[in-house]
Amino acid sequence: MTTEHSDQQLARKGRMVSLVIAGTMLIWLGAQWVGKMAGLPGRYALLFDFAAIAALIWALVNIYQIWRARQASKG
Numbered sequence: 001m002t003t004e005h006s007d008q009q010l011a012r013k014g015r016m017v018s019l020v021i022a023g024t025m026l027i028w029l030g031a032q033w034v035g036k037m038a039g040l041p042g043r044y045a046l047l048f049d050f051a052a053i054a055a056l057i058w059a060l061v062n063i064y065q066i067w068r069a070r071q072a073s074k075g
Contacts, residue, residue: 006073010066017062020055028052 031048 010069013062014066019061021059024052026053
């Protein structure tokens, strides 16, 4: 039962990571487009870039944690 529960938690975490990656890209693309159309200065684009980078780093850390947990459960 504990392995099933652990697998479910890892799957849930994986789904969350995938949603964060997809959502980040959609929001980032939208922010770039809106910023260009509204004529916002480049510093706002840089702010959106840094926010997207932060979200993707969070996703990368979580992907590594999922990978390590699966490796630990194998052996």
